[in-house]
Amino acid sequence: MPKYAYFPGCVAQGACRELYQSTEALAAALGIELVELKKAACCGSGTFKEESQLLEDTVNARNIALAEELNLPLLTHCSTCQGVIGHVDERLKDQKNNDPSYLDRVNGLLAKEHCSPYRGTTEVKHLLWALVADYGLEAISKRVRRQLSGLKCAAFYGCYLLRAQTHLPYDDPHNPQSMENLFETLGATPVRYRGRTQCCGWPLSSYATDQSFKMAGTHIQEALDAGADCMVTPCPLCHLNLDSRQPEVEKVIQQPLGLPVLHLPQLVGLALGIEPQKLGLERHIVSTQPVLTKLGF
Structure with a gap:
């Protein structure tokens, strides 16, 4: 059965706790295994890039790298998290092919914090896509x-x-x-x-x-x-x-x-x-x- 590195995001663990609760109940009923990324950080909801695109890319490269450590796709049930992290993943994969020096800069910042590097080896997938495309x-x-x-x-x-x-x-x-x-x-x-x-x-x-x-x-x-x-x-x-x-x-x-x-x-x-x-x-x-x-x- 499907297995994912689970990124619940902030809102589902606070103001919308029922989303966290119902996602876990649904996964259990379908036999989907969720490995929660306890060390993940807030995606920034699109606000980090107002200060610095590099900040948004680095924070979310770290989130993606946590999933890569597990060799699993990153699953979120938040459209905003999907949009932000998915966009960063898309950008960094493009940088990897066209401007590797930028990705080196991102990974250099991660290395200073003793974090795993971003490799671009997984994908970011919303729960909706996991249900219709993976589970079927x-x-x-x-x-x-x-x-x-x-x-x-x-x-x-x-x-x-x-x-x-x-x-x-x-x-x-x-x-x-x-x-x-x-x-x-x-x-x-x-x-x-x-x-x-x-x-x-x-x-x-x-x-x-x-x-x-x-x-x-x-x-x-x-x-x-x-x-x-x-x-x-x-x-x-x-x-x-x-x-x-x-x-x-x-x-x-x-x-x-x-x-x-x-x-x-x-x-x-x-x-x-x-x-x-x-x-x-x-x-x-x-x-x-x-x-x-x-x-x-």
């Missing part, structure tokens, strides 16, 4: 214990997962289908709407809060208008803006929403027969009970 939809379908029949799910891909890297071998960055294909494998009905591949607004939230919340509110309302029972996202930062801040979003746009927002492994976990409490569904700000009721819990 057919294999997942054989593990389904509770068909999600009648549940209308709106995928929210966001931006980092799709467009941070130059090459995306697992999906079309402008018209992705992998989450919708996964929903159908689980028995759910995909709901398509305009904003599913746009930014959630999180990056603006600290300095342009109203604009951030208007973006989030627009996406949520579009999903509701399309008939969605829930929104599903592969990014905990998107989840914070769409779920945790949904009551504040409602105040800014001056209309009620009330759309449950699930993490990707929570939805898959429900279909595999994992109990809701083991997936942390009670931790959400917007109640997930309407989803559970529709599924017969």
Whole structure:
């Protein structure tokens, strides 16, 4: 069965602890082995390069090197981490071929901290890609214990997962289908709407809060208008803006929403027969009970 060097990131170990919990439960149910990278550092969420591209590259070269030590691909369940670390991996592999002196500089900094060098021998893979490309939809379908029949799910891909890297071998960055294909494998009905591949607004939230919340509110309302029972996202930062801040979003746009927002492994976990409490569904700000009721819990 698949085995990965697991990079959980910061948010899943703090504000979205249910993502960490549900990922471990899902991996156990599918027989996926996760070797957690306990010594890994925050990817920087794209902010390190505002100070120094070299800083972002070096910090994340170290994260990738930790996976390389294990001869395993690096797995993350955070789209932002995927975008940042995946982009660094892509850049450094390109530098290795075209400007090895830059990679020597990065590895020189790692050597000063007694860290293993970056070699460019592995890949960075989001949980979504691991499920659809490595494990496979057919294999997942054989593990389904509770068909999600009648549940209308709106995928929210966001931006980092799709467009941070130059090459995306697992999906079309402008018209992705992998989450919708996964929903159908689980028995759910995909709901398509305009904003599913746009930014959630999180990056603006600290300095342009109203604009951030208007973006989030627009996406949520579009999903509701399309008939969605829930929104599903592969990014905990998107989840914070769409779920945790949904009551504040409602105040800014001056209309009620009330759309449950699930993490990707929570939805898959429900279909595999994992109990809701083991997936942390009670931790959400917007109640997930309407989803559970529709599924017969």
